[in-house]
Amino acid sequence: MTTATVSTNENPLLEWALYLAAMGWPVFPLRPLTKRQPAIKNWEHRATTDSTRIRRCWAADRWNIGLATGPAGLVVVDLDTLKDGETGVDGMTALVEVAAERGGPVPETYTVVTPSGGRHLYYRCPAGVCLRNTQGQVRPRVDTRAGGGYVVAPGSVTPDGGYELFDDRDPAELPGWLVQALAERPATANSAPVQIRSTDPSAYGSAALRGEAKRVRDAQPGRYNEVLSTAAYTIGRKVGAGLIDHATARAELLAAGETLIGSAHWPPNLREVTRVVDAGLTKGAGNPVRRKDAA
Known part of the structure; x- marks a missing residue:
């Protein structure tokens, strides 16, 4: 020493x-x-x-x-x-x-x-x-x-x-x-690797989810809340249209949000990440995209 x-x-x-x-x-x-x-x-x-x-x-x-x-x-x-x-x-x-x-x-x-x-x-x-x-x-x-x-x-x-x-x-x-x-992706209930099954609605929805999750992980300090919220809303609109399974979307967004914990004032903990994700998904699902707009 x-x-x-x-x-x-x-x-x-x-x-x-x-x-x-x-x-x-x-x-x-x-x-x-x-x-x-x-x-x-x-x-x-x-x-x-x-x-x-x-x-x-x-x-x-x-x-x-x-x-x-x-x-x-x-x-x-x-x-x-x-x-x-x-x-x-x-x-x-x-x-x-x-x-x-x-x-x-x-x-x-x-x-x-x-x-x-x-x-x-x-x-x-x-x-x-x-x-x-x-x-x-x-x-x-x-x-x-x-x-x-x-x-x-x-x-x-x-x-x-x-x-x-x-x-x-x-x-x-x-x-x-x-x-x-x-x-490696954390092996937890909320952050297990997302597996898109063949029965999932569309490849478009899966690609959109991966893109939004990456945007969350790449968010700049000071914009974590904003980026996570808008990502959840964007994906929520596709969930509402039946393009993405809700459980799959929620797990992927929570996994992305967890990577930001402790890096600045926000987010302070997983509970707050979960609140933002759930709120965004719910709000987005209430304003679903039209199928022809998503194509």
Whole structure:
């Protein structure tokens, strides 16, 4: 284990922000003492490594530090601890178990300890690989932050404690077995791979559903709610016309919406994703497309 030394002045958070920027990792301000309140809009695109902008920003307040994982070329594995009353294993144990099952190690890498005692493992995203955030896809208490996401960076402080740098070695490349696990569709009731049966109404409806699901997954920060809502409405119109099975449409849209969870203010959880999808499908079904318009 190695530990970085960061100088202390009247605002040590500024020093941490400059240190992270020097690593080539774009940062942006989070509200003081918080971890889910970006202080700017469109934070993923406005995150910066420009020391002048960082000094000017952090001179205004003791902002916590958000690190935009996508622009940084990072995939951060967020390993949670067991909370009171929970059963099973903690995130670190779960990740090691998955690695053993898939025949790969968990490479030692840049590591941050969270206030709860969890771990953030920083990995370099392999060239040509595009990954989004996941929540519990690999195993319970194993989440990831990648494109469209951010992590609370070391140096940040919350009422529960600080984010402390544990190992400052250069990030290792995300291992292949984990790339594969993250690229797979979660095997859950709401996100199982959608199988379009030969009895489904039309190839057109199936293609439209795949297109809208992809649009949701590719949504830009700040537009998640809007894109998911309009996608559900668009597909709902086809469900109402009998072009797509309702259960199939709902499962596919929920699976797409789950990939956005935790990457910004919205969506906060699966319940909210489900609410938006169901509302959009219901509204769309009440205004079905005409068959000749769909052809």
